[in-house]
Amino acid sequence: MNWESAWDHARIGVGIAAGYVRRNQKQIISSSTGSDPNRGSNRWVVYANYSRQGRVFDYVLYALKALCDEGFRIIFVSNSTNFGASEVATVQPWCAKIIHRRNVGYDFGAYKDGISSIDDFTAIENLILMNDSVYGPLFPISDTIDRMSMRDVDIWGLTDSWQHDYHLQSYFLCFNRNVLVSSFFREFWRKIPLINYKKSVIRGLEIETSQMFLDNGYKLAAAFPYYALTDRFMGRFPLAIDPKTAPFELELAERLRTHFATGSTVNPTHFFWEMLINDFRFPFIKGELISKNPAAIYGINRWYDKITKLTDYDPDMIMDHLKYSQRPRLFGNPPAKATVKLP
The missing domain is CATH 3.90.550 (Spore Coat Polysaccharide Biosynthesis Protein SpsA; Chain A)
Known part of the structure; x- marks a missing residue:
């Protein structure tokens, strides 16, 4: 130590x-x-x-x-x-x-x-x-x-x-x-x-x-157990090797695959955020992931478009909170005029 x-x-x-x-x-x-x-x-x-x-x-x-x-x-x-x-x-x-x-x-x-x-x-x-x-x-x-x-x-x-x-x-x-x-x-x-x-x-x-x-x-x-998520990730990894995939994204995927194969653990709400939304209809996304991305996970900038395309949730509510409460590094591509709509 x-x-x-x-x-x-x-x-x-x-x-x-x-x-x-x-x-x-x-x-x-x-x-x-x-x-x-x-x-x-x-x-x-x-x-x-x-x-x-x-x-x-x-x-x-x-x-x-x-x-x-x-x-x-x-x-x-x-x-x-x-x-x-x-x-x-x-x-x-x-x-x-x-x-x-x-x-x-x-x-x-x-x-x-x-x-x-x-x-x-x-x-x-x-x-x-x-x-x-x-x-x-x-x-x-x-x-x-x-x-x-x-x-x-x-x-x-x-x-x-x-x-x-x-x-x-x-x-x-x-x-x-x-x-x-x-x-x-x-x-x-x-x-x-x-x-x-x-x-x-x-x-x-x-x-x-x-x-x-x-x-x-x-x-x-x-409800969304850790090893079910790692199994899904490991099972689909060969499919991720696509000529259109950016080299640094492939490098991250390979690093994670090796990480999981050796038994090391990660925070599932961070490392699996996109798979959780895409594959499992996971009901939430972590605020810290968007605002700080402490593990430097590639692709977080897609959060706004991902939520817009796959859910009925208004991502401008997230934008409003980030503007007032935090200093986010990765915002994605929000519209020029963000409007907040209450349910």
């Missing part, structure tokens, strides 16, 4: 330890009720949102409406520093509860406070935990929810990862009744640390959540 990795390892440990110190501190600033259009439903969503401007963007409203249309009661949790009455009013039509809290513990802190606001778990059938790190649904979310409701699992996510240890990726998790009525579920969320260092969140919460529930006998699954 070199000094950089040793320092990083130490920071992860300190971040987790500090999170345990914070876990019993109250972080909620205010709470209010929404219109609760699905009052009486036994399906819930806790949706975690953060914006440095305090603004609720149209892509978030689109996701809320899509979840509401599926019959879910939504608890909207904002970690934004500024979250005023006008923003509360913006989300009220689709939400049962709106919570404003300090940005302590990031999404898992929001999940924790959202879960604790549910009074009675005895009648709940499903609970989805979702955050605003993804754009969509690009395709009807009901397709995936209905398919996974037929599976004999206690917890499912959209994608899973084998990086470090096996886990479901925490941008979208669904807990089913068998785990929701357990005392273990409530105790787990009551005790989680409020961690403010991203790598500590991944190691100490995202991975640990899956591992803890697995260790306690619960069944986990991904």
